[in-house]
Amino acid sequence: MDLLREDLGLEDGNGLALSSDQQKGLIYAIKKVLPDAEHRMCARHIFANLQKRYKQMGPLRKAFGKCARAYNEQVFKKQLEAYEELKKTGIFSDITKSASVENNISESYNAVLKKAHEKPIVGLLEDIRRHIMASNLAKIKEMENVTTSVTPKALATIKKRKKNLKWCQPMSNGRGIYEVDHGKNKYVVHVRDKTSCSCREYDVSGIPCCHIMCALFPECKETKLPESVFLDWFSLWKWKLCYSSLMFPVNGIELWETHSDVVVMPPPDRIMPGRPKNNDRVRDPSEAASQPSQPSQNSQKAIVTCSNCLQTGHNIRTCPQELVPKPPKPVPLFPSFHAKSVLTCSNCLQTGHNKRKCKLEPVPKPSSNQPRGRPWKK
Secondary structure: OHHHHHHHOOOOOOOOEEEEOOOOHHHHHHHHHOOOOEEEEOHHHHHHHHHHHOOOOOOOHHHHHHHHOOOOHHHHHHHHOOOHHHHHHOOOOOOOOOOOOOOHHHHHHHHHOOOHHHOOHHHHHHHHHHHHHHHHHHHHHHHHOOOOOEOHHHHHHHHHHHHHHHHEEOOEOOOOEEEEEEOOEEEEEEOOOOOEEOOOHHHHHOOOOHHHHHHHHHHHOOOOOHHHHOOHHHEHHHHHHHOOOOOOOOOOHHHOOOOOOOOOOOOOOOOOOOOOOOOOOOOOHHHHHHOOOOOOOOOOOOOOEOOOOOOEOOOOOOOOOOOOOOOOOOOOOOOOHHHHOOOEOOOOOOEOOOOOOOOOOOOOOOOOOOOOOOOOOO
């Protein structure tokens, strides 16, 4: 953490939000190295911990998701009535302007480097560097095609929030303060001197909510669009500033400088007991339960079908139903040639056995003066 703070120039972490999963060692490290940073916990890992402690957490998954995405304390406490243990999710601050409740950024990055994890440290770092170069190139080309002053993802978010405008009804006091009715709820919106909403969705995410957009139209008509209320974090020049530092190409390993004073050797091979394991991510039991029971297209796991009840998931040995007698096999319409063949003993000329299993004494064959084989032609 000290090296990360020094390389990125984070100082005390003011205005910084860090998200981690079940890493208890990072709690003390972040509090000591970056005391002013906001440390968030991944909502999916918190739910996985609750499932380990309480087995009946399936019906409360929706309540947990609403608690994790609550923008104000009142909605958060209302969902807490379903379960008191959900208090551990916490309330996000309005400084970092990020509404992310999971750690999917690092999880997706680990999925990209799945094959690179098998390589040594130098090969791993080279794959990471080349992946960052390719990713930055794709982002730079995408930024060149953007004609608006706001990032495309922010515009997609506001387009999704505009669908709730049909449920909002504004009421003004004449001084730029509105009372917006949204279904059964009411929110206070300021649009003149400052822009804010009591739902805290704009304060946490930095993107105007449907209540602010509903109050902007009667107040400013077409002179002030929702795109002008975005914070600078979602502007195009901030987006370009993130990718202003370029990754430069590097020569191949045969052109690198060598140092004879220090020689790094690979560690000795150590054969671990048991079957060799691959580098796949170990899935949590709660994650496997949320997925459908049917295997995916890429899965090669066979489906077990019971020959007794013809249902999947078990075999005839573990079938809970009574054993059904099998019907007799039907007579084939086209029997094979060997189905009617009858064995005949060459010793006693009786059917049902051969000469090896014959119980009678062997009968000598009559002698013939003819030579063996085919007759000679004169």
